[in-house]
Amino acid sequence: MQGFALYPFDPPGDIAALRADLRSWLAANQPQDDVVFRANCWASFDPDFSRALGAAGYVGMTLPARYGGGDRHPLERYVVIEELLAAGAPVGAHWIADRQTGPLILRYGSEEQRQRYLPGIARGELYACIGLSEPGAGSDLAAVRTTARETAEGWRINGQKIWTTGAHFSHIMLTLVRTEEGSERNAGLSQLLIDLDTPGITIRPIIDMAGHHDFNEVFFDDVLVPLGALVGERGQGWKQVTAELGLERSGPERYLSSHALLVALIDAAGPHPDPALATLIGELTAEMWTLRQLSMSTAAKLAAGEDPMVEASVVKELGNAFEQDMPRRVQAIVTSGWDDENDLAKLLRALLIASPSFSLRGGTREVIRGIIARGLGLR
Amino acid sequence: MSAARNMLCDTARAVFAEAAMVGIAPVGEAGFGLLLVPEAEGGFGGDWGDVNAVLQIAGVVVPDLPVAELIAGETLQPAATVSLMAGAMGQALALSIDHVNTRQQFGRPLGKFQAVQQSLAVMACEVRAVEAAAAALAARLDAVGLDAAAADFEIAAAKLRANRAVGVVTAIAHQVHGAIGFTEEYDLHRVTVPLMRWRGAHGNDAFWAARLGRQVAALGGRGLWETMTARGA
Numbered sequence: 001m002q003g004f005a006l007y008p009f010d011p012p013g014d015i016a017a018l019r020a021d022l023r024s025w026l027a028a029n030q031p032q033d034d035v036v037f038r039a040n041c042w043a044s045f046d047p048d049f050s051r052a053l054g055a056a057g058y059v060g061m062t063l064p065a066r067y068g069g070g071d072r073h074p075l076e077r078y079v080v081i082e083e084l085l086a087a088g089a090p091v092g093a094h095w096i097a098d099r100q101t102g103p104l105i106l107r108y109g110s111e112e113q114r115q116r117y118l119p120g121i122a123r124g125e126l127y128a129c130i131g132l133s134e135p136g137a138g139s140d141l142a143a144v145r146t147t148a149r150e151t152a153e154g155w156r157i158n159g160q161k162i163w164t165t166g167a168h169f170s171h172i173m174l175t176l177v178r179t180e181e182g183s184e185r186n187a188g189l190s191q192l193l194i195d196l197d198t199p200g201i202t203i204r205p206i207i208d209m210a211g212h213h214d215f216n217e218v219f220f221d222d223v224l225v226p227l228g229a230l231v232g233e234r235g236q237g238w239k240q241v242t243a244e245l246g247l248e249r250s251g252p253e254r255y256l257s258s259h260a261l262l263v264a265l266i267d268a269a270g271p272h273p274d275p276a277l278a279t280l281i282g283e284l285t286a287e288m289w290t291l292r293q294l295s296m297s298t299a300a301k302l303a304a305g306e307d308p309m310v311e312a313s314v315v316k317e318l319g320n321a322f323e324q325d326m327p328r329r330v331q332a333i334v335t336s337g338w339d340d341e342n343d344l345a346k347l348l349r350a351l352l353i354a355s356p357s358f359s360l361r362g363g364t365r366e367v368i369r370g371i372i373a374r375g376l377g378l379r
Numbered sequence: 380m381s382a383a384r385n386m387l388c389d390t391a392r393a394v395f396a397e398a399a400m401v402g403i404a405p406v407g408e409a410g411f412g413l414l415l416v417p418e419a420e421g422g423f424g425g426d427w428g429d430v431n432a433v434l435q436i437a438g439v440v441v442p443d444l445p446v447a448e449l450i451a452g453e454t455l456q457p458a459a460t461v462s463l464m465a466g467a468m469g470q471a472l473a474l475s476i477d478h479v480n481t482r483q484q485f486g487r488p489l490g491k492f493q494a495v496q497q498s499l500a501v502m503a504c505e506v507r508a509v510e511a512a513a514a515a516l517a518a519r520l521d522a523v524g525l526d527a528a529a530a531d532f533e534i535a536a537a538k539l540r541a542n543r544a545v546g547v548v549t550a551i552a553h554q555v556h557g558a559i560g561f562t563e564e565y566d567l568h569r570v571t572v573p574l575m576r577w578r579g580a581h582g583n584d585a586f587w588a589a590r591l592g593r594q595v596a597a598l599g600g601r602g603l604w605e606t607m608t609a610r611g612a
Binding site for chain 1: 479490493495497499508514515535539584585603608
């Protein structure tokens with residue numbers, strides 16, 4: 001792994017104006033949600049907001065205009081995303097479709113798939129989930145066993161996915177399946193784009209320890225989808241999935257999920273905080289500023305067509321650590337009861353409970369560190 | 380990196396190698412004291428990006444010589460120290476990787492053990508963070524014409540972040556090296572001891588954290604984001 005050079009974050013166009021326009025749009029259109037809804041807001045589901053955001057041109061920004069997209073540069077989208085997250089806007093409904101599935105369909109999908117799905121994604125109306133994990137394939141994703149067999153009528157799918165975020169409100173699932181009989185590990189896998197209203201699919205909720213319904217079990221019982229559901233190349237699913245994970249790991253959501261707590265802490269501290277509080281705010285700010293530089297640099301590298309797999313993993317690892325550390329350190333210093341109902345107390349409670357998931361979703365801490373170690377030449 | 384900066388770095392490596400034997404004189408003679416002086420005034424007309432690159436090399440090769448003082452004035456010493464720290468941390472990481480790939484125990488290189496891999500991944504994250512902080516600080520200083528007061532937020536954030544990385548970086552570097560890293564003969568202490576010294580120089584953690592914290596508190600919660608985005612990208 002080479003020494004880190006900051007990749008210049010240099011989006012085209014008037015970025016100050018883009019920020020200003022979005023901020024005034026948010027001032028007029030962001031729902032006055034409970035403060036907890038503003039934390040971890042890329043899991044906050046609000047389809048009305050997603051539709052409005054799409055109509056305003058802030059969803060599917062990088063997709064070509066002929067598919068309903070905005071023809072914008074990826075770094076313009078980055079600026080919009082960080083503004084939405086910093087504001088705590090409820091972007092959960094369209095989040096995965098906008099971040100991952102849309103770009104992946106554009107890159108690997110057939111013309112038919114692009115025309116069929118991309119316009120709805122760009123409108124903020126068509127939602128997607130990602131079918132990767134299975135009961136026997138968590139961190140060890142290559143152990144995937146769900147099968148799709150090619151028949152005269154189409155692909156016949158049998159198996160089960162688990163921990164599928166948003167399957168219960170999504171229209172489509174990008175699913176990693178084993179298409180080659182007798183294949184093992186990361187060979188013989190393919191990606192299928194499955195309409196979730198297809199007969200034979202059962203979606204069951206898994207309620208998390210915060211009481212939320214984000215993830216699901218999804219069962220495929222002799223599900224028949226057209227041969228045209230294949231995305232990209234048959235047997236190349238592993239390569240396509242790992243490329244996709246790079247998009248997932250380095251975004252500003254890795255350090256802005258808990259931003260609402262930092263805002264509440266600063267506001268509660270007031271303009272003249274005591275020394276201990278000032279120190280904590282200073283340390284959290286320094287970490288956040290640094291993470292922003294790393295994340296922007298990684299985004300710029302991605303936008304330039306490079307594959308910053310290791311840098312993306314560094315952003316995720318440091319971002320997760322920052323976001324897990326923050327509520328613990330805030331709790332250690334502020335006087336606040338667990339059941340208090342002020343903003344700071346509510347955010348603290350919600351994020352302390354939510355934060356164990358931060359270093360699990362999108363690749364566990366151990367897997368991410370393994371990727372970094374490989375980048376260092378140790379594996 | 381530009382061709383000009385690459386050449387500058389090559390020169391710095393050669394000059395610092397000589398300086399490591401004979402002291403600071405060759406660094407002055409080679410004109411590094413004029414790096415930031417405009418060309419019109421007989422200097423090299425370099426920017427802080429150049430200084431950052433050169434000081435990172437100084438942090439590896441001549442961490443005991445006052446190269447930063449030679450190049451930059453007093454108000455920029457905290458920023459210069461961040462660059463030295465980034466360089467020294469990069470070297471600590473490089474030495475550590477090299478050692479675990481070479482040293483064998485239990486019949487295989489130490490680097491093949493998962494516990495060692497995970498430790499070095501943690502260390503690499505800290506090093507990358509400090510390198511990014513140094514680079515972003517350089518971009519800010521160049522955008523404001525090396526006015527330290529106009530880069531006060533970035534200087535505070537970068538020096539604080541670098542300080543906070545020192546414990547993890549030096550601890551893991553020494554841990555994976557075992558006893559050899561604790562000897563006078565082996566090179567590791569040439570970067571880890573300066574890192575310990577630099578953490579307390581030109582503002583320790585408490586100094587910069589309190590200063591940055593008060594600055595941010597005055598901005599307010601939303602003001603932090605507005606200020607951060609207005610100052611860069």
